Amino acid sequence: MEFKYFGIVRDLLATVAEKEHDHMEQCVDALFDCVRGKHSIWVFGASHAGILTEELFYRAGGCMLVNPIFAPELMLDTSPISHTSSMERLMGYGARIAKDRAEFKAGDVLIVHSVSGRNPVGIEIAMAAREAGVKVIAVTNLAYSQSVTSRHSSGKRLFELADIVLDNHGDVGDAAVEIDGMDQKVSPTSTVVGAAMLDAIVAALVQKLVDAGMEHPPVFYSANLDGGDELNRKLFAEYADCIHYRL
Numbered sequence: 001m002e003f004k005y006f007g008i009v010r011d012l013l014a015t016v017a018e019k020e021h022d023h024m025e026q027c028v029d030a031l032f033d034c035v036r037g038k039h040s041i042w043v044f045g046a047s048h049a050g051i052l053t054e055e056l057f058y059r060a061g062g063c064m065l066v067n068p069i070f071a072p073e074l075m076l077d078t079s080p081i082s083h084t085s086s087m088e089r090l091m092g093y094g095a096r097i098a099k100d101r102a103e104f105k106a107g108d109v110l111i112v113h114s115v116s117g118r119n120p121v122g123i124e125i126a127m128a129a130r131e132a133g134v135k136v137i138a139v140t141n142l143a144y145s146q147s148v149t150s151r152h153s154s155g156k157r158l159f160e161l162a163d164i165v166l167d168n169h170g171d172v173g174d175a176a177v178e179i180d181g182m183d184q185k186v187s188p189t190s191t192v193v194g195a196a197m198l199d200a201i202v203a204a205l206v207q208k209l210v211d212a213g214m215e216h217p218p219v220f221y222s223a224n225l226d227g228g229d230e231l232n233r234k235l236f237a238e239y240a241d242c243i244h245y246r247l
Contacts, residue, residue: 005187008176012193015169024197026164028204030135034109035065035209035218040242042102042134044069044125045113046088047076048191052113052139055195056202058245060228063202064218064235067244069125071097087121089151094124103244106133111198114138115174115190117145117158124152126161138162139194144172168193 034041043053043066050070057068072078073087087093098104102125110129114122117140126136138158142165150157159165168190170176175185209217218239221228236247 004177008187009189009192012169012176012189013196016167016193016197019169020166020197023164023166024201024204027137027166027201028208030109030137030164031063031201031205032208032212034107034135035063035205036212036214037107038239038242039065039105039107039109040067040103040244041065042067042069042104042108042110042129043113044097044102044110044122046071046074046119046121047084048188049113049115049122050074050076051191052111052194052198056111056198058220060220060222062220063205064220064232064239065242067102069097069102071101071121074121088119089121091120091153092124094121095128097121098125098128102128104129104132104134108132108134109137110134111137111139112158112162113140113190113194114158115141115144115168115170116148117141118148118151120152122158123150123154123156123161126158127154130161135164136162137164137166139166139168139197141170141172141174141190142167144170144174147172166194166197168197 043056045053053068056066074084078084112122112126129136140159145157145159170189174188174190176189177187206217218235221231223229
């Protein structure tokens with residue numbers, strides 16, 4: 001039995017490592033300035049795109065300054081699940097989320113993940129961030145997004161509102177594995193590729209902070225290691241002004 005998905009993902013990761021290298025470096029620089037200035041990092045994605053928000057938030061080896069923007073109506077435990085699609089397309093909902101769940105300030109950085117980049121919720125959160133002087137990083141699929149029209153009244157797609165664009169270079173429609181005897185491809189790649197890009201950026205960011213003389217960057221230590229809880233509490237207190245969630 002052949003597991004085609006592994007080969008596709010390996011090729012995509014190699015493509016991203018080459019073609020998105022400069023954009024990833026720009027992200028590292030933006031996040032470096034953000035952390036050094038004790039500003040906040042925000043992350044948002046709707047439905048499955050929100051998996052990358054969970055990937056970056058509150059885990060050992062992750063950056064403490066990552067503040068998730070969660071909205072219950074966009075989470076995958078919503079029933080009926082099609083409600084998430086309706087809310088993602090609802091004009092004004094993203095603006096409301098930004099107002100109620102994000103305390104954007106100049107100097108912050110926002111990472112928005114949307115593969116198609118066409119739905120209002122992510123677009124409006126990016127708009128609200130830009131208005132507040134926040135730098136916007138879009139994780140998207142440029143070929144996919146450029147092949148569709150915006151569902152927002154502005155006519156803009158996410159990549160057109162971003163300061164930095166990270167392209168996952170996946171297939172249009174996201175699913176990547178061809179099945180003999182079937183038109184529809186299966187097995188999306190946006191989650192694994194997007195997570196790899198963002199985790200690589202976090203690693204490079206922390207290295208840059210250490211190289212710049214920061215002895216204890218705001219990184220979560222494992223709570224299961226001796227001394228981990230104490231270090232986490234100390235760092236959490238030091239960066240409390242740019243952390244918008246509770247332990």
